[in-house]
Structure formats: structure tokens, C-alpha cells
Amino acid sequence: MDADARGGGVTSPALAVPAPDREAPPRPAPPGPAAVPAPPRRRPRRATEDPALVRWALVAIALLFVGAFVLVPAATVVAEALRGGVALWWKALVDPDALAAVKLTLLVAAIAVPLNALFGLAAAWSVTRFRYAGKSVLVSLVDLPFGVSPVVSGMATVLLFGAHGWLGPWLLAHGVKVVFAVPGIVLATVFVTFPFVARELIPFMEAQGVEEEEAALVLGASGWQILTRVTLPNVKWSLLYGVILCNARAMGEFGAVSVVSGHIRGLTNTVPLQVEILYGEYAFQAAFAVASLLFLLALVTLVAKKGLEWHHRPRPSALRSAP
Amino acid sequence: MSAAARRGVLPGFGLSTGFTVLYLCLVVLVPLSAVALRSSSLGWQEAWKVVASPRALASYRLSFGASLLAAAANVVFGGLVAWVLARYRFPGRAFVDALVDLPFALPTAVSGIALTAVYGPTGFIGRHLEAAGVRVAFSPLGVTLALTFIGLPFVIRTLQPVLEDLDPEVEEAAAVLGASRWETFRHVLLPALVPAATTGFALAFARGLGEYGSIVFISGNMPMRTEIAPLLVMTRLEQFDYAGAAALATVLLLASFVLLLTINRLQAWTRTRAGAA
Numbered sequence A: 001m002d003a004d005a006r007g008g009g010v011t012s013p014a015l016a017v018p019a020p021d022r023e024a025p026p027r028p029a030p031p032g033p034a035a036v037p038a039p040p041r042r043r044p045r046r047a048t049e050d051p052a053l054v055r056w057a058l059v060a061i062a063l064l065f066v067g068a069f070v071l072v073p074a075a076t077v078v079a080e081a082l083r084g085g086v087a088l089w090w091k092a093l094v095d096p097d098a099l100a101a102v103k104l105t106l107l108v109a110a111i112a113v114p115l116n117a118l119f120g121l122a123a124a125w126s127v128t129r130f131r132y133a134g135k136s137v138l139v140s141l142v143d144l145p146f147g148v149s150p151v152v153s154g155m156a157t158v159l160l161f162g163a164h165g166w167l168g169p170w171l172l173a174h175g176v177k178v179v180f181a182v183p184g185i186v187l188a189t190v191f192v193t194f195p196f197v198a199r200e201l202i203p204f205m206e207a208q209g210v211e212e213e214e215a216a217l218v219l220g221a222s223g224w225q226i227l228t229r230v231t232l233p234n235v236k237w238s239l240l241y242g243v244i245l246c247n248a249r250a251m252g253e254f255g256a257v258s259v260v261s262g263h264i265r266g267l268t269n270t271v272p273l274q275v276e277i278l279y280g281e282y283a284f285q286a287a288f289a290v291a292s293l294l295f296l297l298a299l300v301t302l303v304a305k306k307g308l309e310w311h312h313r314p315r316p317s318a319l320r321s322a323p
Numbered sequence B: 001m002s003a004a005a006r007r008g009v010l011p012g013f014g015l016s017t018g019f020t021v022l023y024l025c026l027v028v029l030v031p032l033s034a035v036a037l038r039s040s041s042l043g044w045q046e047a048w049k050v051v052a053s054p055r056a057l058a059s060y061r062l063s064f065g066a067s068l069l070a071a072a073a074n075v076v077f078g079g080l081v082a083w084v085l086a087r088y089r090f091p092g093r094a095f096v097d098a099l100v101d102l103p104f105a106l107p108t109a110v111s112g113i114a115l116t117a118v119y120g121p122t123g124f125i126g127r128h129l130e131a132a133g134v135r136v137a138f139s140p141l142g143v144t145l146a147l148t149f150i151g152l153p154f155v156i157r158t159l160q161p162v163l164e165d166l167d168p169e170v171e172e173a174a175a176v177l178g179a180s181r182w183e184t185f186r187h188v189l190l191p192a193l194v195p196a197a198t199t200g201f202a203l204a205f206a207r208g209l210g211e212y213g214s215i216v217f218i219s220g221n222m223p224m225r226t227e228i229a230p231l232l233v234m235t236r237l238e239q240f241d242y243a244g245a246a247a248l249a250t251v252l253l254l255a256s257f258v259l260l261l262t263i264n265r266l267q268a269w270t271r272t273r274a275g276a277a
Helices: A052-081 A086-095 A098-131 A135-142 A150-161 A168-174 A180-192 A196-208 A211-218 A224-253 A256-260 A269-282 A284-311 B003-007 B015-041 B045-051 B055-085 B095-098 B108-119 B125-131 B140-165 B167-178 B181-210 B211-218 B229-238 B240-277
Strands: none
Touching: A052 A284, A052 B055, A052 B095, A052 B108, A052 B140, A086 A098, A086 A284, A098 A135, A098 A196, A098 A224, A098 A269, A098 A284, A098 B015, A135 A196, A135 B015, A150 A180, A150 A256, A150 B015, A150 B181, A150 B229, A150 B240, A180 A224, A180 A256, A196 A224, A211 A224, A224 A284, A224 B108, A256 A269, A256 B125, A256 B229, A269 A284, A269 B055, A269 B108, A284 B095, A284 B108, B015 B240, B045 B240, B055 B095, B055 B140, B055 B181, B055 B229, B055 B240, B108 B125, B108 B140, B108 B211, B140 B181, B140 B211, B167 B181, B211 B229, B229 B240
């Protein structure tokens, strides 16, 4: 697998795009201050290189676009959160409702992420280590939750477990509350984050092949030994990558959780829902302060993701990597 | 060869496949079929009345229209960003490259309030646009803007690897044969990028159709004007009209199935193209 190109993309020396600082090689100082500046002797442009004007114009448009659409909104979160000073920011974070929301979000992620990681491992093992009919259908079904609107995902949970749902009356009779309670939030989150680990592991294990595991088998290893001594060490970075993405979504999910939570303060509010409630009450500073926690989560996720891509992970096949 | 040997020699087939199928059914298939079945409890005529009501039609128009526009904007500008990231070296390139993933990593509720703060009538950018007579927040334009933000990584991350993998020799050949840079781009590079661009477009569009969190803050949620289809589902749910909500949700589900199939086809197309190049 060509692990080089992500950072570079420059493959042929003939095509090397010069770094800006290499553009003007050190030249001897001009002969005198009065001399008419000679036209700078630039290296002639290669035939496969874009004119400098085009290059800089395109870079400028790209910077403007990313700036206006991503950088400014991101910076705004931080600026608004700290608008009243650090003390006020801290006060919004240690508010009991905010703390309860943080605890609930951590709890939900702590249940949903391991479940989906286990599923991802099982699915990848089944799909990449065996040949059987219906495999491709199974693989495309794994992607299904990505295509479904979060609102519809949450609603599916309500229709199954809600008071008017299929299992609702039975659950009610047994005193179990799912919808508008923590179990419903967990279920909706599991649904939404379902594909992350599996779709990361499947292409990776596919590319790795089965030789090492088969060798272990021939040498007399049991299934458990193959899994823990051969497969897991091989896929650990890929698994971690999937878990990080899964966790980011689990902690940040809004639409699906919003449907099932019932918005009971201190009880069924996750962090994103707490942000919404505060914002709806025009408590903008507090809303952004709580939102800055999620912003921090996004930053940590990005840094971890980049780090893993940089060090351990062969470049994912181009199309599977699309978020 | 026995059936088991043809399947593969490693242990754990029954356990892993059984768990996978069971988990898939419990977590995904049963809940989704609950949605479809609930909408069928309405009967055709009632369901049609809900699904084709003027308010519902207006919400589809907005959801589809804004998602299409946003995906198109992303193909143009996102394509440009992907090109710049893949081809040029400039100060801050690594930073921009990292920023591109932010819309994907940032929880949608945070994106929503941040975009509203920036593009609202008193926002950092919004107040200048307001002065110029352009209203972003609480208008369809705001919905499109939020969807452009959300779809950005999909287009860029689909196009960028393809751009990086393009064989330089093709461009050299075009140059040797006397093509200008523009001719090379138009006739050599662009055709090679079409499959990936189409895939990115479809991915961004599909994500836009279902998007909820980043839109509800900036759209203002006025029925018939700035109400997206997922929000209408939400409204019906809040009124405990489960059957009506399920009918609308089924429409959304059908649209996303069709898109999912299309995207699968597109990705296969891109892979064969990439393999052939």
C-alpha cells in the first residue's frame, strides 16, 4: 500500500512543485543601489506546472473558503465561550446540570463504543476471513445507519420501545423505562455509531489477508490465541482509529438523542442537548461554554486521527475513508 | 473440498457471523422496519395525505434543493481546496488540511450555534452581509450554508486522494504533445476526476438530506419556508402523531436507500477508473 502520498503527493522529481522558499535561489547582491532592477531571473516554469498567478489565486480562494466556512465558526465557539472571562466559563461548566450532562454523555459513550467495537471486530472477522453467500449484502447493510437521518434513527427507537411502540406496553408492565430515559439514549447512540469500527476494520483486514492467522492455526494455536496474539496486535491501530471516530460521534450525537431523551434536566440531557437548551434560553455564554467542551473533543479527535494516520496506519483506500 | 473448507479454515465462522447478523438485526433492521411498518398502519390514503401535504412538499423542496445546492457548491469550492491541498505547497497548508476534517468531527449542535453566531444578523460575517442586503440566518440561504459546512469534508476527502494518485506522466505527455495547462486540465485531468467528484457530490447530498443538528439553529424553522424534512418528522413526533411521522420518515428512508445504492455504484465506478488509470 502506498503510504507516502498523503503527506506529499509529489511522486516524480520532474514534477516537483517547488516550495515557495526555493523559488528564489540566493543570488549575489545587485551591483549597485542605482542600477535598474534587472528582471528577476526565475527558473522557467515547467510545462506541467501551473502559472504562479493561477497558483496563488487558487490558494487565496481556498483559504478564503475554508476560513469563512470552518475557521471563523470554530474560532467563534472559543471567543463566545470566553467572552465573559475564564471565571464565567468555568462557572458554566461546573453548573450541576452541565456536570450531569457530562456524566451522562461519558456513560453513554462508555456503553455504546465498546458494543460497536465488539461488533466491528466480529463483522470484520466474519466478512474478511470466510467466503459465503450474501456477504456483500451484509457489508452494504453495515453502512445503512450512515444514510439514515438521525431524527429517523431516534424515532425508530421510540417506535419500538415508546409507550405506543411494539414493546412499550410490555416494558411498561415490567416497570422498565426506555424512551425518555437513559436506555433509550444508549440505544439511539448505538444505532447512529454502529458502522464506524466495522467499516474501518473491514477494508484493513481485507488488505492484510489471512496468511498469518493460518500460519498460527497450523502451528496449533486455538481460535482465542489467534485472535489475541495475531489478529488484535495486527489491527490495533486500525481498531483504535475506528474507536476514536465512533467515540466522537457517540459523544456529539444530537438529532437521534434529541428524539428519545425527553430533555429532562439533570437526568436525560447529554452535553449536546444541554447546549441546545441553554441556547434556547438565550444563555448564549453558557451555551458556548458547554459547547467548547465538545469543541475540545473535536480537536482531540482530529489530533488523534492525524497522529494515527501519520504513524501507524497505511493510507486507507481512498473511498472508504470518506467520513 | 468440503463446504467448510471452501468457506475458509480459520475457526469462529459461526460465532462471528452469528453475532454480526444478530446484532445487525437487533440494532438496525428491526428498528428501521418498525418505522416502515408503523407508516403502513395509516393506510395508503391517509399516508398519502401526510406525505403529499403542502407543508411536507415544501419541506422536501427545501431539503432537496438546499442539499443539491450545497453539494454543488462543495464540488466547485471543495474541489478547488482539494486541488490546492494536493498540488501546491504554501504556508499553513497542514493547518488547512486539518481544518477540513473539523465539520466532520465537530458535533452538529455546536456547528449549528457557531454558524448562527457568525452568520446571524449581528454576527461577525452576517452583519456585513446584512448591510449588503443579504439575509443568511433564518432563510433558505442559511440552510444551504449549514449544509455546505457539513458536506465539505465529504467532497474534499473523496477528491484529494484521487488527485494525489494521478499519474504525472499523463500530464507530461499532454505537455509534450503541446497542450496548454488549461487544455491539460480540461481534457486530461477533469475527465479523470469526474467519478470521484460525483461520488463526493452524492455523499454530501445524502448527508445533507438527513442533517438536523446544524440546521435547526440557523434556519428559524418557519413552516413552508425554512422547515426541513427531518424537522417536520420531529414536529410530528412531538405532537405524538407517530403514524404521520413514520410516513414522512419512510419517504426519507426511501430517498436514502436509493442514494446509498447510487453511491455504492459510484464508488465501484471510481475504483475501476482509478485501477485503469
